[in-house]
Amino acid sequence: MITNSIEDAAVKLKNNELIAIPTETVYGLAANAYSELAVQKIFDLKKRPAYNPLIVHIKSSNQLNDVAKDIPEKALKLAKHFWPGPLTLVLKKKNHIPDLVTAGKDTVAIRVPNHPITLQLLDKLDFPLAAPSANPFGSISPTCAQHVLNYFSDKLEIILDGGPCEKGIESTIIGFENNEPVLYRLGSTSTDEIEKLIGKVAFYKNKQNEIKAPGMLSRHYAPKTETFLTNDVKALTKSFPDKKIGLLLFQDNSFDTKNVFKEILSSNGNMAEAAKNLYAALHRLDEAGFDLIIAEKFPNEGLGKSINDRLERATKK
Numbered sequence: 001m002i003t004n005s006i007e008d009a010a011v012k013l014k015n016n017e018l019i020a021i022p023t024e025t026v027y028g029l030a031a032n033a034y035s036e037l038a039v040q041k042i043f044d045l046k047k048r049p050a051y052n053p054l055i056v057h058i059k060s061s062n063q064l065n066d067v068a069k070d071i072p073e074k075a076l077k078l079a080k081h082f083w084p085g086p087l088t089l090v091l092k093k094k095n096h097i098p099d100l101v102t103a104g105k106d107t108v109a110i111r112v113p114n115h116p117i118t119l120q121l122l123d124k125l126d127f128p129l130a131a132p133s134a135n136p137f138g139s140i141s142p143t144c145a146q147h148v149l150n151y152f153s154d155k156l157e158i159i160l161d162g163g164p165c166e167k168g169i170e171s172t173i174i175g176f177e178n179n180e181p182v183l184y185r186l187g188s189t190s191t192d193e194i195e196k197l198i199g200k201v202a203f204y205k206n207k208q209n210e211i212k213a214p215g216m217l218s219r220h221y222a223p224k225t226e227t228f229l230t231n232d233v234k235a236l237t238k239s240f241p242d243k244k245i246g247l248l249l250f251q252d253n254s255f256d257t258k259n260v261f262k263e264i265l266s267s268n269g270n271m272a273e274a275a276k277n278l279y280a281a282l283h284r285l286d287e288a289g290f291d292l293i294i295a296e297k298f299p300n301e302g303l304g305k306s307i308n309d310r311l312e313r314a315t316k317k
Helices: 006-014 036-046 061-067 073-082 116-123 145-152 191-198 233-238 271-287 303-315
Strands: 019-021 028-032 055-057 087-093 107-111 172-177 180-185 227-230 245-249 260-264 292-296
Touching: 006 019, 006 028, 006 116, 019 116, 019 145, 028 036, 061 073, 061 107, 073 087, 073 172, 073 180, 073 191, 145 271, 172 191, 180 191, 227 233, 227 303, 233 245, 233 292, 245 271, 260 271, 271 292, 271 303, 292 303
Parallel strands: 055 107, 087 172, 227 292, 245 260, 245 292
Antiparallel strands: 019 028, 087 107, 172 180
C-alpha cells in the first residue's frame, strides 16, 4: 500500500489505475489525464461532483504547449519563475484534454509539482497526471501518506510515500480573463510574490457560484467535528463551558480552561511553518473525539490570507 516504488506506480498509471502521489502542497490522487476511463475513477473514489475540475500535473514548463494553447505572456512569465512549485495556471485547453478533466470548460488547470518523487514519476510517463487532493470530497486534505491510507485503506493499491508535505496547503490558482491575471484560489504562493513579477492581480468575484477552477466551493477542507473560526478564542471557548474543545492556534494563547487541548501551528509565529502544519493538526483534532474545534483567525497578510481561506471554508455550514 504505502511504497517507495516509482516503477510500480508508473505501471499502475499506464494501466489506467489510480495511485496517490506526494507533492509539496498536499498528497494527490493521480490518474492518466488523457484517459477518461482513469479520470472517472478519481471522481468515483473521491465522490467528487463532475462540475468541479481537476488540476493537470506536467513534468516541466516545456510540456505546457502539450496541454494548453493561446498562452498569455504573463502566464509564461509565471510558469518560468514559479515552476516547479505551488502555482496553478488556468489556460485554454488543447482538444485532447478530456472534458471530464475540465468539467466541460474550455480551460484546464495546470502546474508542475515541486516534489522529487513525483517529478521522477512524471519523467517515466508519456502523459500528464490529473491529480486532485487524495481525500474524500470536501474532507481535510492529506499531507502525509498515512492520511491517505486512513481515507482509502482498502481502495488504493499504491500510495507513494514522499514524507510530510513541505508547504502543507494547496497551490495558488491564477486564471486569465482578456489576457489579464485573475486570482481564483489563494494558496501556498502568496499574491504578493505574484504581483512583484507581473503586476496587479484581480480577485475573482464569483457572482453566479461559477466554478472556474478547483477549490472554489464555499465549504471544503472540512473536519467532521463541528468547527468555529474566531478572532477571540478565549471568549468563544468560555461560551462552551461543558464542552470538550480542541483549539487550533497560530501561537500559544495562554489561558486556563478545563477540557481544552491545544494544537500550536508555530511556536515562534512563522507563517510558512503554520501553513505546513495546518492540515496535520486538523486531522489530529478531528480524530481526537472533541465536541468541537475552535480555530484562531490568522493575521490577514501573506500566507495568513491563504490559511484563513482554508479555515473559512472548513467552518462554513
